[in-house]
Amino acid sequence: xxxxxxxxxxxxxxxxxxxxxxxxxxxxxxxxAGERGTARIALLCTGLAVLGMTVLDLLAATKGILPxxxxxxxxxxxxxxxxxxxxxxxxxxxxxxLAAGCGLLTMRFAVxxxxxEAGFHRFFLVLSLFVGGMMWVALAxxxxxxxxxxxxxxxxxxxxxxxxxxxxTATCNATRAVLTNRFGDAGFLLGIAMTFLFLDTxxxxxxxxxxxxxxxxxxxxxxxxxLVAALAKSAQLxxxxxxxxxxxxxxxxxxxxxxALMAHAGAFLVIRLExxxxxxxxxxxxxxxxxxxxxxxAAAAGRxxxxxxxxxxxxxxxxxxxxxxxxxxxxxEVALWHLTGHTIWRLYQFLLSPSYxxxxxxxxxxxxxxxANSRTLYRLALHRFHLDALLDALITHxxxxxxxxxxxxxxxxxxxxxxxxxxxxxxxxxxxxxxxxVAPGNDVTRGRGMLGHILQDSARSLAWIxxxxxxxxxxxxxxxxxxxxxxxxxRIEEFLGxxxxxxxxxxxxxxxxx
Amino acid sequence: xxxxxxxxxxxxxxALLVALLPSRLAHRVATGAALATMLWSGWVASLFSDRIAxxxxxxxxxxxxxxxxxxxxxxxxxxLPMLLLAxxxxxxxxxxxxxxxxxxxxxxxxxxxxEAAMLGVxxxxxxxxxxxxxxxxxxxxFFLINNYGGAQxxxxxxxxxxxTxxxxxxxxxxxxxxxxxxxxxxxxMTAMAEGxxxxxxxxxxxxxxxxxxxxxxxxxxxxxxxxxxxxxxEAPAPVSILLSGVLLKMGSYGLLxxxxxxxxxxxxxxxxxxxxxxxxxxxxxxxxxxxxDLKGMIAYSSVSHMGVVLLGIATLESTGLTxxxxxxxxxxxxxxxLFLVIGLLYERTHTRDIREYGSLTVPAPQFAFxxxxxxxxxxxxxxxxxxxxxxxxxxxxxxRWGAWSALLSVGMLVSAAYAVRTIGVLCTxxxxxxxxxxxxxxxxxxxxxxxxTILLVGVVPAPLIxxxxxxxxxxxxxxAHRL
Numbered sequence: 001x002x003x004x005x006x007x008x009x010x011x012x013x014x015x016x017x018x019x020x021x022x023x024x025x026x027x028x029x030x031x032x033a034g035e036r037g038t039a040r041i042a043l044l045c046t047g048l049a050v051l052g053m054t055v056l057d058l059l060a061a062t063k064g065i066l067p068x069x070x071x072x073x074x075x076x077x078x079x080x081x082x083x084x085x086x087x088x089x090x091x092x093x094x095x096x097x098l099a100a101g102c103g104l105l106t107m108r109f110a111v112x113x114x115x116x117e118a119g120f121h122r123f124f125l126v127l128s129l130f131v132g133g134m135m136w137v138a139l140a141x142x143x144x145x146x147x148x149x150x151x152x153x154x155x156x157x158x159x160x161x162x163x164x165x166x167x168x169t170a171t172c173n174a175t176r177a178v179l180t181n182r183f184g185d186a187g188f189l190l191g192i193a194m195t196f197l198f199l200d201t202x203x204x205x206x207x208x209x210x211x212x213x214x215x216x217x218x219x220x221x222x223x224x225x226x227l228v229a230a231l232a233k234s235a236q237l238x239x240x241x242x243x244x245x246x247x248x249x250x251x252x253x254x255x256x257x258x259x260a261l262m263a264h265a266g267a268f269l270v271i272r273l274e275x276x277x278x279x280x281x282x283x284x285x286x287x288x289x290x291x292x293x294x295x296x297x298a299a300a301a302g303r304x305x306x307x308x309x310x311x312x313x314x315x316x317x318x319x320x321x322x323x324x325x326x327x328x329x330x331x332x333e334v335a336l337w338h339l340t341g342h343t344i345w346r347l348y349q350f351l352l353s354p355s356y357x358x359x360x361x362x363x364x365x366x367x368x369x370x371x372a373n374s375r376t377l378y379r380l381a382l383h384r385f386h387l388d389a390l391l392d393a394l395i396t397h398x399x400x401x402x403x404x405x406x407x408x409x410x411x412x413x414x415x416x417x418x419x420x421x422x423x424x425x426x427x428x429x430x431x432x433x434x435x436x437x438v439a440p441g442n443d444v445t446r447g448r449g450m451l452g453h454i455l456q457d458s459a460r461s462l463a464w465i466x467x468x469x470x471x472x473x474x475x476x477x478x479x480x481x482x483x484x485x486x487x488x489x490x491r492i493e494e495f496l497g498x499x500x501x502x503x504x505x506x507x508x509x510x511x512x513x514x
Numbered sequence: 515x516x517x518x519x520x521x522x523x524x525x526x527x528x529a530l531l532v533a534l535l536p537s538r539l540a541h542r543v544a545t546g547a548a549l550a551t552m553l554w555s556g557w558v559a560s561l562f563s564d565r566i567a568x569x570x571x572x573x574x575x576x577x578x579x580x581x582x583x584x585x586x587x588x589x590x591x592x593x594l595p596m597l598l599l600a601x602x603x604x605x606x607x608x609x610x611x612x613x614x615x616x617x618x619x620x621x622x623x624x625x626x627x628x629e630a631a632m633l634g635v636x637x638x639x640x641x642x643x644x645x646x647x648x649x650x651x652x653x654x655x656f657f658l659i660n661n662y663g664g665a666q667x668x669x670x671x672x673x674x675x676x677x678t679x680x681x682x683x684x685x686x687x688x689x690x691x692x693x694x695x696x697x698x699x700x701x702x703m704t705a706m707a708e709g710x711x712x713x714x715x716x717x718x719x720x721x722x723x724x725x726x727x728x729x730x731x732x733x734x735x736x737x738x739x740x741x742x743x744x745x746x747x748e749a750p751a752p753v754s755i756l757l758s759g760v761l762l763k764m765g766s767y768g769l770l771x772x773x774x775x776x777x778x779x780x781x782x783x784x785x786x787x788x789x790x791x792x793x794x795x796x797x798x799x800x801x802x803x804x805x806x807d808l809k810g811m812i813a814y815s816s817v818s819h820m821g822v823v824l825l826g827i828a829t830l831e832s833t834g835l836t837x838x839x840x841x842x843x844x845x846x847x848x849x850x851x852l853f854l855v856i857g858l859l860y861e862r863t864h865t866r867d868i869r870e871y872g873s874l875t876v877p878a879p880q881f882a883f884x885x886x887x888x889x890x891x892x893x894x895x896x897x898x899x900x901x902x903x904x905x906x907x908x909x910x911x912x913x914r915w916g917a918w919s920a921l922l923s924v925g926m927l928v929s930a931a932y933a934v935r936t937i938g939v940l941c942t943x944x945x946x947x948x949x950x951x952x953x954x955x956x957x958x959x960x961x962x963x964x965x966x967t968i969l970l971v972g973v974v975p976a977p978l979i980x981x982x983x984x985x986x987x988x989x990x991x992x993x994a995h996r997l
Contacts, residue, residue, distance in 0.1 A: 444868055444939055445804050455931060459804040462797055470740045479673060 006086050007072070009052035010096070010135035010149075013103065016045025017128030020121060029121050039111045042124040046107055046131055050100040057093055071141070079200055087141035087204050094340055095138035095268050102260045102347050103131030109351050110252040119163055123250065130156035134261050138268065142202040143192045146269075150188060150229070153262050154181050160253040161246050173245035180242040180391075184232025184266075191225030198222065208275040219279035226273055227283055234266025234320045237294045241387040243317060244301075247309050255350030258313055260343045267323045267339055274332045287328030295321030297385060303371050304381040308353045316346055419449020516573040517558050518587040518637050521597070522630050524551045525604070529626035537618045541611065544622040545956070548608040551629065552601040562594055564980045567988040569639060569704070577643075582700035586639040591985025592770055595839060595978065596636040596763055599846045602967065603759040604629040607752035609960035610854050613861050614662065614750075621662060624654030628756065635764050641689055642701040648685070648768075651761065652678055655753070663748040670748035677741035681731030685768075688724025692775070695721070707775045715778045722779035725772040733765030733820050736793045746813035751857020754809065758816045759850035763842045766823045770838070773827060774989055780830065781996040787828035788911075792921045794821030799928035803935070808856045808866045811932065812849060815892060818929055819845040825922065826907040830997060832983075832990035834910020839982050841903035844891070844971065848900060851888035851964040855881055858957055863948045868936060873945035880952055882941050884961045889933040891968045894926060899971035902979075 019041050023029030029038055071085030086092075107127060114120050129152055136149025155178075162174030196202060198218050199210040211219055230236075235243035243263065247254050257263070270277070270287070277284045295318045302314025319342050326335040352359070371378050380386070447456035495501045528547020532540045562570055569588035577583045589597065607625065614621045631654070634647030652675060660671035693701065695717060696709040710718065731738045746754050773780045780787070798817030805811035819841065826838025859881060860866050874882040891898035894905075904926065911919040953961065971978055 444806060444935065455800065455803060455928065459800045462800050463804055466797075466801055470737060471743070479669075479676065482676070 004072075006052070006056065006088075007084055009049055009056070009100075010086070010132060010139050012045045012049040012052070013042075013100075013128045013132035013135065016041050017125050017132065019045075020125045020128065024121050024125065032116055035111075035115065035120055038121050038124050039107070042107050042128050043104065043111070045128065046100060046104045049131070049135065050097075050104050053093075053097045053100045056088060057097055060088060060093055075144075080196065080202070082144045082202060083142060084145065085141040085203075086139045088139065091268065091271050091336055092139050094336060095264075096135050098340060098343055099131060099134035099138055099261055102256055102343065103127070103134070105347065106252045106256040106260075106351070107131075109255075110250075113252055113354075114250060117250075123160070123163065123253070126156045126159045127253070127256070130160075130256070130262070134265065137265055141204055143195055143204065143207070144202055146204075146272075147188055147192060150233075150265065151185065153265060154178065154185065154233075157181075157246065157257050157262055160249040160257065163249045163253065167248075170248040173248045177242040177246045180239050181232055183239065184229040187225045187228025187232070189225075191222055191229065194218075194222045194225060204272070211276050211279050214279060216279055216281070219276060220283055223273065223276050223280040223283045226269060226276070227287070230266035230269040230273075231290065231324075232266070233269070234263050234324070235294075235317055236266070236321065236324060237290050237297065240294060240297060240317065241384065241391060243313055244310060244384060247313060251309070251350065251354055254309060254313075255347055255353075259316055259350035260347040263316060263320060264323075264339055264343055267320060267327070267335065270324065270327045271332050271336055271339070277327075284328055284330065287324050289328075291321040291324030291326075291328055293321070294318070295325065297321075300371060300377065300381040301384045303367055304378060308356050309350075312346070312349055312353060316342075319346075415449075417450045419447070419452045516571070516587075517554070517561060518571055518573055518589065521551065521554055521558060522587070522633050522637070524554055525626040525629040525633070529623045529630070532619055532622045532626065540618040540622045541608075541614075544608045544611075544626060545605075547626055548601070548605040548629065551633075552605045555597050555601040558589065559594060559598060559981070562589060562981065565984060567591070567984040572639065574639075574702075577640075581642070582698070582702075583642040584640040584700075584702055585643060586702060587634075587637040587643075588639040589637060591982035592767065592839060592989075593636045594981055595843050596760075596767055597633060599763065599843055600629065600632045600636060600760045602963070603755055603846060603850045604632075606850055606854060606960040606964060607755045609956040610752045610755065610857065611750075612954060612956055617661065621658070624657050625752070625756075628654040628658070632756075632760050632764065636767060639703050640701045641693075641703060641706060644703075644768075644771075645682075645686065645689060648764070649682060651764070652682075655757070655761070658753045659745060659749045662750045662753070664750075665748070666744070667748050670744045674741045674745040677731055677738075681728045681738070683728075684724045685728025688721050688728065691724065692721050703771065703775075710775055711777065713776075713778075715782060718776045718779035719782060722772060722776045722783065725776075726769070729765045729768040729772065731765070733762060733769065733824065734817060735790055735820075735824065736797060736817075739794075739798075739817050742817060743810055743813045746816070746853075747807060747809045751853055751860065754812075754853040754857065755850045758813070758853060759846040762816060762820055763846055766820065766827065766838065766842055769824075769827055770835075770989075773830070774992065777992045777996055781993055784828055784830060784997070788825060788915065788918075791821045791824035791828055792918075792925070794818065794824060795922065795925035796821075796928065799925050799932070803928060803932040806868055808868055808936070809853070809860075810866075811868070811936065812852045812856065815852075815929065815932070816845065816849050818925060819849070819892065821925065822904060822907050822922070825911055829907070829910035829914045830990065830993040831910055831913060832986050833906050834914065835986045835990055836979060836982060837903055837906025837908075837910050839986065840899070840906055840971075840975070840978070843978065844899035844903040844968075847964055847968045847971070848888050848892040848898075851884065851961065851968065852892065854957075854961055854964065855884045855888060858953060858961075859950065862950050865948075868939050870948070871940050871946050872943040874940050874950070875942075876945050877948065878950040878952065880958070880961075881950065884965060885940055886937055887965050887968065889937050891972070893930045893933045897969065897972045899968050899975075901972060902975045 020029060020038050023034070023038070028034070071083035073081060074084050075082040107124070110123060110127070114123055117123070133149040133152030133156065137146055137153065138149075140146040140149060158174050158178040161177055162171050164170045192202070195207060198214060199207055201207060201210060211222075214222075232239040235241075243258055246258055249257070298314045298317035298321060302311050302318065305311045305314060319338075323335050323338050323342070326332075326338060366372070367378070371381060383389075445456070445459070447453045496505070525547055528544060528550075531543050531547070535543055558571065567590070569590050572586065572588040574584050574586040574588075577585045604625070608622070611621065611625070628651060631647050631650035635644060635651065638644040638647055656671050656675045659667055659674060661667075663670060692706060692710055693699065695713055696706065698705070698709065700706065700709075710721075713721075726735075727738070731741070734742050746757055749757055795818050798814045798819075798821060802811045802814035802818060805814060823838045823841045823845070826834045826836075826841060829835065829837075856866065859871075859878075863870070865871075874885070887898070891900045894900035894903070904922075908919060908922055911922055952958075
């Protein structure tokens with residue numbers, strides 16, 4: 001267990017986040033006064049994570065790739081066994097160090113950038129969650145743990161796009177982004193399921209050795225699941241629409257999520273899957289056209305943008321397309337280099353973007369001629385090639401129509417059978433107050449729906465039994481009988497008090513005795 | 515000083531102190547006595563060893579050698595949880611009695627004496643002593659209901675007294691029959707149990723029926739529950755807490771003891787007991803659903819929940835029996851919490867009509883919170899004590915009767931119906947025009963203690979189950995070869 005400390009490294013940002021969250025819950029972390037403390041905790045934890053990653057890197061540099069760290073079983077059911085453990089090969093170390101380092105830089109930037117913002121503490125909480133999630137994506141030694149980090153990153157992205165949750169566009173875009181990403185998550189889960197099904201293992205190392213013996217069709221199915229996840233996360237072509245909407249969040253979050261880390265998680269997953277992809281040549285080749293098309297799409301759309309952040313995000317997307325292309329061509333090492341360099345450069349650019357207006361002396365470059373001269377192309381680029389509208393038409397509208405039909409069925413059939421709730425109006429109590437000043441009569445014990453009527457009827461008959469047979473005849477009846485008997489006894493007593501009856505009784509006794 | 519004797523003496527001393535000291539100190543002295551008793555019962559629990567199935571901390575003095583009666587106190591896995599429950603609920607009742615301003619001594623003296631008598635019932639290991647303590651609980655309760663209750667208090671008190679005395683007559687008769695049937699004349703529980711086991715089945719059944727009527731009135735079992743709605747509704751709220759929280763458990767506790775005493779009779783009547791339990795469960799639940807009076811509703815829900823206890827006992831196997839004991843504890847906690855909150859609300863609003871309440875969350879958020887926790891616990895939502903108990907009973911009855919246990923689920927459904935309905939009316943809808951002060955500190959502490967215990971038992975049930983499992987296993991072994 002001497003190397004168990006390594007497990008702590010990717011957990012550190014989460015611990016920091018939990019600390020901040022606890023403070024927010026108890027109310028000790030709020031307002032401007034708490035800003036220093038919150039920032040200090042977040043920076044300390046992430047800083048320690050950076051330190052830990054550096055130590056790991058140095059160890060790896062001096063001693064070669066480390067043996068896997070000791071693992072703790074977290075979940076076990078039959079063969080299904082999820083462990084907490086780290087895989088420290090080259091891509092993992094690179095990505096992990098990048099995640100921690102970029103996280104630290106962004107946090108330091110945000111301390112000043114978000115000063116006196118309403119959601120200061122919330123921002124650092126979510127950012128800690130994100131940095132931890134990304135580190136797990138990079139370092140986890142099994143598929144499930146990677147997925148947990150993947151989801152943590154996805155959720156924190158959702159939370160930060162919706163950072164200004166009182167703005168309608170922000171919440172809409174957050175929902176859109178997270179829903180698009182859910183497609184990828186579904187693919188990821190399918191991938192996990194197939195991994196477990198085909199290879200009977202969840203650990204990356206065993207997956208890498210196991211795929212060598214796998215049929216290429218099965219390998220292709222596995223790869224397809226994971227690739228959907230990677231394409232969605234990195235906003236490659238069929239899923240390319242969400243990333244432009246994701247810029248609603250504050251600049252530091254845009255920088256780290258879409259400029260730097262999260263968008264690259266997809267590319268990282270592809271690099272991680274290298275042995276699997278070699279077994280599935282079709283999907284490997286498939287990456288080339290997808291990457292290339294995305295690059296062209298993003299380049300054209302980016303040229304038409306007028307503001308800094310949008311231009312940057314499309315350029316990021318184009319670079320990601322190129323990284324996917326490189327992977328598709330089999331140049332995984334080049335892709336890793338590209339990924340590293342691009343991450344750092346883009347983070348710098350994004351963090352600089354708020355001050356571009358001050359920094360740049362020359363006017364904005366005009367839209368290049370090849371785009372400006374073709375009206376159709378320009379319009380398409382400006383509308384981002386109608387990708388969102390296409391998705392709406394293909395998925396959103398049919399879903400909505402289906403929902404309406406189901407709702408109709410629900411109100412016409414099921415609600416009638418099941419009964420309606422007591423307070424139908426969803427309005428808060430205060431609003432209703434005036435309309436129903438008086439509570440609705442005997443409503444409380446009226447059954448609704450089929451079961452309610454059965455209950456009501458049985459309650460009525462049971463109440464009759466209770467009233468007449470139990471309360472009256474036994475409870476009251478006992479008292480009544482006693483009163484009745486008592487009356488008789490006291491009358492007999494009265495009679496006995498009279499001398500003649502006493503005499504009669506005595507005479508009777510004598511008769512009996514004699 | 516033997517620990518169990520001291521446990522009985524602490525509240526008695528408290529009653530004595532209340533009687534001697536000026537009345538303005540009465541509430542504080544009573545609180546101190548109840549707190550000391552609770553802490554002492556905690557100490558007793560720490561002396562208790564989980565591994566031993568037999569009686570522990572036994573204190574035995576021969577009382578009347580010719581009759582074979584002993585002053586014997588002891589605890590095992592069945593009585594220890596009841597002792598803890600009784601001391602906790604008495605403390606809660608005392609804390610919730612802040613509104614008693616007149617005739618204070620006459621209130622707290624019976625209350626503390628009642629605690630001593632209840633503890634005596636649970637600790638007694640001799641049937642004659644048990645019977646004495648059993649009868650001793652009646653008098654303080656009669657005075658408490660008769661002097662401090664609601665509008666129909668006199669009728670309720672008399673009704674309660676007559677009913678229970680009527681039951682006690684059968685209890686006494688059965689006890690004497692059993693005593694008579696034994697070759698060696700003794701009242702000690704363990705000795706009687708060994709002697710009675712060899713009796714012919716018919717005689718056992720006869721004796722058991724006497725016990726069953728006596729305990730069935732208290733518990734209450736279906737046709738014998740006539741006293742309960744009236745007494746629970748009319749009693750002052752703290753007394754209702756003890757009535758439904760502890761007094762009803764005396765009935766089921768006695769029934770458990772009887773089951774150990776007469777295993778052949780119980781296994782012969784198993785089906786009948788289960789049928790009665792189901793009737794209890796549904797009858798109480800459906801009637802609770804129909805009540806508009808909040809206290810009446812909780813009273814009938816008690817009938818329903820005691821049906822679950824009876825069902826657990828009727829399974830005669832270890833999971834079901836464990837469930838019965840857990841449900842006794844859980845119902846004590848939840849019914850106590852419900853009566854506490856409703857009593858405090860009534861004290862502030864002077865109405866128990868559910869239709870006059872609404873959106874308590876706005877004027878009284880703390881009350882709303884405590885009510886919701888108590889109601890969801892009484893339905894048996896996971897994370898609360900009710901879930902653990904009902905789950906055990908459900909598993910036990912599934913093993914015993916298979917598909918018939920679906921009736922238990924119907925009962926749970928009905929209880930969910932009225933609980934959710936009540937939560938809905940109390941906490942949502944049009945806001946009521948009532949003015950509701952927040953709970954005072956002692957009341958808040960009482961409610962918080964109950965809520966915490968409910969959640970604690972719900973989340974970490976293992977320590978409690980550990981305390982009862984050794985004894986339960988021994989009891990279920992009794993029936994293993996009889997069924």
